[in-house]
Amino acid sequence: MKNILLLLFFLTSTSLYAQRITVNGTVTDIKGNALPGATVQVRGTNVGVLTDGSGKYSVDVPEPSAVIAFSFVGFVPKEIVVQNQTTINVALTEDIQGLQEVVVVGYGTQKKANLTGAVDQVTSEALENRTMSNLTQGLKGVVPNLNIKLLDGKPNQAPEYNIRGETSIGQGGSALVLIDGVEGDPAMVNPNDIASISVLKDAASASIYGARGAFGVVLITTKNPSKGKTSITYSSNLALRKPVAVPDLVSDGYTFAKMFAESFYNWENTFPTAVNKTLKFSQAYLNELERRSTNPLPTDKEVEIDSNGNYVYYASHDKYKELYKDYATGTEQNVSISGSSDAASFLLTGRLLSQAGIFRHNSDDYGMHNIRAKGAVQVFPWLRIENNSEYSDMKYHNPLNVGEGSGIWRNIADEGHVLAPMFNPDGTLTMSAAYNVGDFWYGRNGFDYVRRIIRSSSGFAAQFFEDKLRFKGDFTFRNTDYNEQRKQVPVPYSNKKDVILYLGTTTNDLRETIDVTKYLATNFYTEYENILGGSHYLKVLLGYNYEQSTYKRLRTQRNGLIFVDASNINLALGQSITTSGDWDRWNILGGFGRINYSFKDRYLIEINGRYDGSSKFPARQRFAFFPSFSAGWRISKEPFFKVSDKIISDLKLRASYGSLGNGNIDSYTYQEELTISQSGKVLNGVKPQDTSNPDVLPDGITWETATTQNIGLDISSISDRLRFIGDAYIRNTTGMFTIGMTLPAIFGTDPPKGNYADLKTTGWEMSLSWRDRFVVIAKPFNYEIRVTLADNKAVITKYNNPEKVLSDYYEGEVIGEIWGYITEGFFIDSADIADHADQRMFANNSKSQINQPGDIKLLDSDGSGKIDYGTDRIGDTGDKQIIGNSAAHYTYTINLNSDWNNVFVSAFFQGVGKQEWWPRYETSLFWGQYNRPYAGVPKWQLGNFWTPENTDAYLPRYVSRLANREGAMLREAPQTRYLQNIAYIRLKNFQIGYNLPTSLVSKIGATNLKVYFSGENLWTWSPLYKHTRDLDVENTGPSDQLFTSSNAGDGYNYPMLKNVTFGLSVTF
């Protein structure tokens, strides 16, 4: 890097001494109003000034042929050749920005003004100066109704993109993501390479991509070489990261033990003999803890040894403190080299991202490398050849626990008792620690993921008849390698001096997985564009697309590692050997076309169509045609529209309709397959492979279809300062591929699936922005406020559940609805219990269903004298009713941007207006010992549960297992009192930076130098925080989904992270 800087310095410091001309003048708008703070820059040099308070400037130029560029935010820039003039007055015209903006659409671009579909686009600005582990995480909340549901805060967390809500309850389906026109993994793209991200929301816009675009398309376009001279930009940042939320648990051993015994007793009616599996427990032990708490002696030690030589623990050890670092660092280096001549252009970018993990031991380090090379050669005036190649790799280390196998958070809740310290006096791990943080400290167990992408696209663009006819073609190949190595070795611990035991003795193995996906794609299309007769604009596109993807997996596992640090499967010598493979290939073929027609820019019509074929469908159904239509009416262009530009500068109505088959399905869905897997039984000395009867295939099934109707309204007003874009839509997904009518159990397998269900998703999104400037101390202050708001709701309109049984989907179901009961309060006394409806369906105790004062009292809302759910079907749900909805509603963003005198400040807020969460069973992070008695006690619960003296507490009588055991009150009866409101507002990004003055920067030969501070997730507020801040509001989902398939334990998750970043960017 240093060398590059030096080189650049020499290159750029040559032209500083020559003949000089001083040019003066005034910069105004068309109406003659002075523009203070406009930039006056001499092209190709580092010389530049700003106009003063009355719009005046004075600048030295080196020679008469010099070009001066005048620019001002919100105005069209202008360039003027000096030619011996010493006074140059310039009037800049206002940039009706929205109307000039070009938006990337399928196989081309379109002026925003002429758009008829629902397309949203953000540019690189949305990502600038932000620190993100991958692009997908950075895009959360950026585009209204582009829903990215991060399951946790892991750096490799990269969920699929959803556009406009629930897509299909059958085959599912997410948005198609294309990177420079080819399907790709957005998480692997260098965020600094992004020029724009375009989201095609309605069927009309997406239909050119056929079956895979059924639920919208995201088009990511990377930056192109800059015009003109070579420039080099280098940027670097340092980030400090820490969890947004760390559970604040009781760390005092005695308090924990006392509450453990109480909650245990209240459920089991017996005194505990052990704290789960790792600690013995007795009344005497509890007494000793109390003694140590009330009357500590200097001889008390955290670890004592009993008469049998066993360790006895009296510690107060916070496992979370041991788990996380105080903060973790991350650095990022970026370089971009770009240039062009008349015939050729190139762009080379590179990025090194390195983030240290947040785990103190067995750190989950993450890193990413990206290189991109783009080049183009104008072979003939009519023919251009280009190539776009990239390499990226991502590495992540995910530590694991061999003791129980679940995520560390669950393991801490189950065995991370505060009573046990990390270590015994001889330095060995305690058994309790070995189940969780101790395993990390031992540092051998974990997953190592490596993902690598090599991609190259080559293409040509030819133009004829004065650019009226164009041909374009490209060919892309991409290899994606995914390697995963899992190592599990037993963890040594000790319960007794000099006796070492091991946890995880059934493992001791190494597993290697190699996935390779080879993908190729080719596109060829031609476009004709012309304006006929002065007012008839016509553009016709015709094209052809072929893609093929081949996936292959090889997985081997072998036990018996010869030593614990072995990392190659050759050093695994055991006899438990598992191998498995997988293979999948699909290909698609499509011909597509689009016609754009507009009359006098007033009436806009677009027709799209695609004839699509996919190997995923049976021969008879393989091909289908998907047409779509959209139209726009620019009312403001009508002669009768006499409203001044100052009030309404643009007004457009849009509407579209399109219908697409859902091709987002698994390959071979329609073929009979006997799959081979490994038996769980030991037969004849091995765990053999086996196979079993195939799924029953349906007759005559066909595509799921997504039909979208969209209407939109675009308004620009007050001289384009205020802009509004709004869309409303209905998307009907019909013929969803779902399970058939339930058959009698003797059928012996799932009934064959078929096109049985329909879903209707309705929603809307809008954005409103205001930009303006005013002058502060003779410098312009530019600012912009942008607010977006979106919502959607999905209702099942047809489903094979005639009885409308609630355990399945049913017709009329709103996706996300939470069924539960109304909490009436707590029982006061035995008379209250006797008078109340029978609620024995929900246990408050293991043995008897007899309630006690302080137990939860549910409302007998149907007055039946019994709390029940009837037959659990619509119309007969007893006291059960809809109490909330778990889907995010009213998602919104607020963007504030401003700059003044080279200082820029921006804030990006993002949030959810309405969402409920029921903390499901195993959610100890919320329920504490109401879940399992040995879980850590959240501090907020102290003094907040019912006792005869504290009857208006939030939580009921202190009984364990209420949220854990089948049949128990808090597990089986979601209810209003504990339904959490997880709406939130979050300061997703805040940044402040300074562009050093050109005069200063030019001294080191740079054209721009920027320093900034940026922070992510710095502040959040949610109604949930009234009760607890132990888990992040965005992190309430099921446990560690990248890691386990178990869905028990909401919030046992890798934490969401906040970070502060200091960065610098310099351009030469």
Added chain:
Amino acid sequence: MVMKKIHWLLFTLTILCVSCELEQIPQASISKEAVFGDEKGLELYTNSLYDILPSANDVHRADCISDYASRRAAPAFLISGAYTPTSVDDDSQSAYSVVELGGDAGWTWESLRNVNYFIVNCSNPELTSKIPPDVRRHYLGVAKFFRAWFFFEKVKRYGDVPWINKPLDVEDPILYGPRDPRSLVMDSVLSDLNYACQNIKTTTEGTRSLITKYAAYAFKARVCLFEGTFRKYHTELGLTASANKWLTEAADAAKKVMDESGYKVYEGAGTTGSYRRIFTNPTPVNEEVILANIMNLSLAVTHNANWVYTSSTTGIRFNFIRTFINTYLKIDGTPFTETPGYETMLFKDEVKNRDKRLEQTIRMGSYNRLNVATPPSFGYSYTGYQPIKWCLDDPYYDGGSLNINSVSILRYGEVLLNYAEAKAELGTLTDADWALTIGKLRTRAGITGGLTTKPTVVDSYLKTKYFPDISDPVILEIRRERGIEMCMEGLRFYDLMRWKHGELLTMEWNGIYVPELVIPQDLNEDGVMDVAFYKETAPSTGATYNIDVSALVGGKPNTFRLKNDTYGELTWLNTIPRTWEQKNYYYPIPEADRLMNPALGQNTGW
């Protein structure tokens, strides 16, 4: 020139199109033709049929609904009104519901479809023409063994069930047809078993994990004894005439194993160790075990018996009751219950000089774990009779699914019991038969008397406490023997069903004798006081566990009581009455399925 280029491009395009074949064939899975066209394929498929067998955990927990054990809570099946046709297969049932139902998940039919798919395709000559007929018949025999296993479970549980011998398609009228009579189904089961016995080629197999000819015979003996006795005692079925046919089949099948298979009663570890080794050895004890769930640490296949039987929360605290422990004979072969004062004997004394299977079944006397004397723990036990049958002695195994001891599914000891019972029910058991069966098992247990001649005196304790309807001393003794020898192996519930003694499941849950309050007992005489009982306020007794036996605790009836309030046998959970009704002999047909297919009908009383 331009046109020439366009032509060239269009030409390329055409080439590309021709290469686009959209037919893709899966390569990581296998077709039916490939599976059934090769012996390897048949073996591959039959491996999946083994999932029909109960798992190790299913077996070691299966007796948790039985007459001889207490548990944390009463089974819903035995609480009046708590178990209904709608609660079957309901997710909200307790985690032990599956176990309560004898290791059978209930009205599920997936594994039958899997077997039938195999049998139908393996019988299709178009698919299997390249496979030698004896090989094909061998695998068909194995599959039919499993189909018999499947239907035996269903008939035990529901009585009449539909007999299905092919994978049904969506339109099949059987789906909405009635159940077939028990006799038809059981005749089909017998036919499958006969086919298996005749066609399975493997006669012996060292790992005890695969189905052999003699596993088929041993299982046939179990099935036929069940059916024979069920028909004999359930006179309401009107099938008594055929009972003897089944009993004869049972005796013949058992005899076949006794005469030909080479299995024997394992005695290699003496009278104090042989019995227990069968349940704790990592590999199956080959002399005796015919079929087992194999545990293998290096293959990471383990079960969780230690965890279940030594955790206060993971298990259901299965513990024997005193009434059953009383049936263990004295070492001389005479009934313990004839000992004067046996009812008030302390635990430490009553366990002495007994059938040596007692010390191999519960914690007592010198039982130790890693050389630490280990008495029954009232942290896990409600009665004091804490089982060790499937547990390993190293406490290391207590903390998770870590057990490495194999769990037998079929063993020779049961074959002997089946033979003896079938012969006794037929009235043809001889002294020689007795010596060969019960005598053999009692010899292994160190019993010294009554080994060669069949008993002639009715044991009044057995008759009054258990089987008042039986006057044949031989049958009574065989039933005693079966209870003791086979306890915790998953047979007990259906033994009571076939003997028509379901009411025994409501037997009081009683524990050790407590002569007085507060005075602690040293259960294993190691010098440490283990347990004391008190009322109202906890005294300082020096015992490891102090148990409150007051009438009320926290205003609610106490679940721990002494029979005479301040002394007597300990009792557990008498507060929750268990009931037995005639309908309980069968489980109810799930309501959901009956709604879909009313022709199924419902078992009487549900």
